[in-house]
Amino acid sequence: MIPSLRELDMRHILHPTSPLADHYKQGPLVTMERGEGIYLYDTDGKRYIDGLSSLWNVNVGHGRAELAEAAAEQMKKLAFSHAFNRFTHEPMIRLAAKLADLMPGDLNAVMFTSGGSEANDTAFKIVRHYFKMIGQPERYKIISRKRAYHGVTMGAASATGIPSFRQMGGPLAEGFFLAETPYRYRCTACAGACDGGCSIDSMREIIEREGPQTVAAVIVEPVQGAGGVIVPPEGYLRRVRELCDEYGLLMIADEVITGFGRTGRWFGVMHDDVVPDVLTFAKGVTSGYVPLGGVAIREPIRRRLAESTPDGYVLPHGFTYSGHPTCCAVALKNIEIIERERLVDNAERMGFRLLEGLRELQERSPLVGNVMGKGLIASVELVRDKESKAPFEASFKAAARLFQLAMERGLITRAIMIDGTDIVALCPPLVTNEKQIGEILEVLERSLAELEKQAASA
Ligand SMILES: Cc1ncc(COP(=O)(O)O)c(C=O)c1O
Numbered sequence: 001m002i003p004s005l006r007e008l009d010m011r012h013i014l015h016p017t018s019p020l021a022d023h024y025k026q027g028p029l030v031t032m033e034r035g036e037g038i039y040l041y042d043t044d045g046k047r048y049i050d051g052l053s054s055l056w057n058v059n060v061g062h063g064r065a066e067l068a069e070a071a072a073e074q075m076k077k078l079a080f081s082h083a084f085n086r087f088t089h090e091p092m093i094r095l096a097a098k099l100a101d102l103m104p105g106d107l108n109a110v111m112f113t114s115g116g117s118e119a120n121d122t123a124f125k126i127v128r129h130y131f132k133m134i135g136q137p138e139r140y141k142i143i144s145r146k147r148a149y150h151g152v153t154m155g156a157a158s159a160t161g162i163p164s165f166r167q168m169g170g171p172l173a174e175g176f177f178l179a180e181t182p183y184r185y186r187c188t189a190c191a192g193a194c195d196g197g198c199s200i201d202s203m204r205e206i207i208e209r210e211g212p213q214t215v216a217a218v219i220v221e222p223v224q225g226a227g228g229v230i231v232p233p234e235g236y237l238r239r240v241r242e243l244c245d246e247y248g249l250l251m252i253a254d255e256v257i258t259g260f261g262r263t264g265r266w267f268g269v270m271h272d273d274v275v276p277d278v279l280t281f282a283k284g285v286t287s288g289y290v291p292l293g294g295v296a297i298r299e300p301i302r303r304r305l306a307e308s309t310p311d312g313y314v315l316p317h318g319f320t321y322s323g324h325p326t327c328c329a330v331a332l333k334n335i336e337i338i339e340r341e342r343l344v345d346n347a348e349r350m351g352f353r354l355l356e357g358l359r360e361l362q363e364r365s366p367l368v369g370n371v372m373g374k375g376l377i378a379s380v381e382l383v384r385d386k387e388s389k390a391p392f393e394a395s396f397k398a399a400a401r402l403f404q405l406a407m408e409r410g411l412i413t414r415a416i417m418i419d420g421t422d423i424v425a426l427c428p429p430l431v432t433n434e435k436q437i438g439e440i441l442e443v444l445e446r447s448l449a450e451l452e453k454q455a456a457s458a
Contacts, residue, residue, distance in 0.1 A: 005031055005043070030407070035062025038429045038436055040412070049411045051440055052427045056225055056257045056377070057283035060337045061429040067289045067330050067337075074329035083112070083323040085314075091328035098335060099296065102266050105275030106299040112292065112323040116256035116282035117151025119293040120219070123252050123278050124155045125317055127217045130250075130301060133308040139216040139249075143206055145181040145199065146188045147227030147418060150219060150254055159219055162227060162418055177210065179203040181224065182232050196236035203243055212247045217278070219252040222268025228416050228423040229379030231372045237272035250277040250301070256293070257377065260284030261338055261430050264348030264375030271374070277301055285331045292327040343430040350432050351375035357441040365448045367398070367455065376430055380444070382422040384455070391420050396458055398422040398451065405447035411440060 003011070010027040014020075031043045038061055040048045053059060060067075074091060081089050096110045111126070113119045124142055131139040144150065144159035151157065157165055158172040161181070166172060180189035182196040189198035207215050220240055224230040237253075244251040253276035258268030262284060265271055269279070275298065282293030297305075309315075321327070338344065355378060358371040362380075369383030382398040384390050392398040399415035399422035406413050406424075416423040428440060 037061045037063065038432050047410055048407070049436065049440055049443070050429065051406075051412050052414045052425065053429045054288055055283070056262070056427045057288035059260055059262065059284040059430045060287040060334055060341075060343065061431040064287075064289070064337065067287070067333055070329050070333035071290060071326050074326045078325050081325060082320065084318055089323075089325050091325045091332065092323035095328040095331050098332060099281075099294075102335070103279060103296055104267060104270055104273075107275065107279050107296045108299040109302040110294050110296045111318070112294040112321075112328070113282070113319055114291045114321045114324075115151075115293045116254075116280065117153040117156040118319060119256065119280040119282055119295050120150045120159065120252075120254060121153045121155035122317065123219070123280050123295045124159070124217070126295060126297065127250050127252065127278060129315075129317075130305050131216055133305055135308075136213070138214050141175045141177060141210055141215045143177050143179055143203055143215065143218045145179050145220065145224070147181050147183060147224055147230060148178075148219070148221060148254075149224070149226035150221075151256075164418075177206045179206055179218075181227070181230060182236060183228070183230050194233075196233040196239065199232075199236070200239050200243055203240070207243075207247050207249075215247065215249055217250040217252050218244055219254055221254045221256075222258045222271070223263060223374050223377055225257040225377065225425070225427075226414075226416065228381075228418060228421060229372055229377055229425045229427075231374045235272060237269055237274045241272075241274045241276070244277075252276060252278040252280065254280050256280060256282045257284075257427070260287075260335070261344035261347050262375055262377055262427070264344065264351050266344055268374075285334065286327060287334050289334065290324075290327045290330045291321075292324065292331055338430070341431070346432075347375040347430045350428075350430075350434065350437055351378070353434060353437045354378055354426065354428075354440070357437060361441065361445055361448070365445070365452070367448055367452055373426075376432065377425075377427045379416075379423050379425045382424065382451075392422055392455070394420055396455070398455070399424050401454060402447055402451050405450050406443055409443045409447055411443040411447070413444075 006027050032040050033043045034041050040050045100108045128140045146161040148161040150159040154173050158176040161178050180199045180202040182199050187194045187198050253269045255267050259281040277298050279296045286292045355373040362368040362371050366386050367382050369389045370381040384392045399417050402424050403415035414425040
């Protein structure tokens with residue numbers, strides 16, 4: 001007998017960020033076959049709304065032949081050439097120049113990576129290297145926040161504030177510190193709906209405790225994604241910027257999810273008119289059609305770094321696929337599509353519609369404690385008691401149940417269960433239209449009604 005795809009998967013795949021024992025016993029959850037716009041189709045022909053843009057990355061939607069053609073053309077011409085030792089090629093140069101145009105302020109020079117974790121690790125190493133080169137070698141500490149997700153490589157995991165990702169594969173790297181985060185109506189410090197001040201205060205405490213001269217940088221996601229889609233209070237990013245300036249630290253914005261139109265601006269920091277010193281990106285730069293990420297630094301930092309570097313010194317950092325020609329060509333075409341179809345504006349308009357619909361759902365459903373969103377990234381927090389906002393018992397796994405109920409009804413979301421909170425995240429492609437927002441809300445409402453029944457009988 002020829003083994004089925006399912007059997008082969010069970011035998012041979014170690015799935016990332018997946019329940020290992022469930023896979024070992026039951027196999028894969030779903031086998032996807034093709035995609036078109038905001039929809040994915042499995043091997044049984046069942047249609048799903050890709051309500052998370054797969055992994056928050058398929059910004060322009062599925063099935064774009066133009067991107068496949070851009071990749072094919074580039075592969076035929078120059079499939080690969082590296083960027084080490086000052087080798088270069090046109091797609092990488094044109095993409096870096098385009099990014100410098102799109103990014104805020106004087107963010108001007110880019111080192112490419114294959115994804116977001118590598119981008120953040122690269123950012124930490126560049127920041128530490130920068131301070132060494134300018135004569136402040138004792139500045140190496142990095143401050144991130146609780147519930148932050150910066151990736152899974154050793155540096156990125158050390159900056160990540162989600163307990164499970166910190167525990168796996170430890171001990172973590174040295175010199176990373178977690179500050180509080182302004183989480184919804186119960187901030188991780190004061191348990192209330194604070195204005196973000198607790199988070200800034202806790203960053204200041206870490207800086208003062210560790211010694212300001214030893215701290216290199218603060219890293220923040222403009223909207224925390226995997227930590228529960230946490231939109232900070234207005235002005236919060238500006239306060240992080242001011243804190244960094246006060247102590248001479250560099251501000252790193254992790255725009256891996258929020259970049260390329262997701263929040264209704266090209267980059268999330270633009271909502272607060274902030275220019276970070278370092279900006280990391282991945283995901284939406286190619287809408288996931290090929291892997292690419294990168295780190296951008298501001299011009300004065302690049303200049304000072306270059307001027308402090310002795311002639312002949314080779315920067316000992318970079319990946320084989322830093323600036324992969326095919327990936328850069330696809331990124332350029334992807335950005336062209338985002339511009340041509342005005343998808344950043346669409347994300348803002350559809351984001352308002354989505355949030356409005358979620359607020360109506362919050363009124364109607366007894367299980368929705370809070371909703372949040374910015375552009376086309378949003379979340380629904382599930383609670384056992386709406387008045388007191390008391391969470392569900394962890395063993396009930398409310399978010400995982402809602403994820404499953406929505407899957408059965410043809411909507412893919414993300415269940416986020418951290419520190420006793422149950423959150424269902426939404427992040428549909430930037431091409432989503434008003435009718436499709438309605439479809440998402442409708443499936444969500446039907447799934448919530450079923451969850452209510454399950455909660456009543458549990
Ligand atoms: C904000 C943020 N940073 C970094 C990463 C890591 O990116 P990658 O999975 O491409 O390594 C992610 C991935 O979800 C992310 O959401």
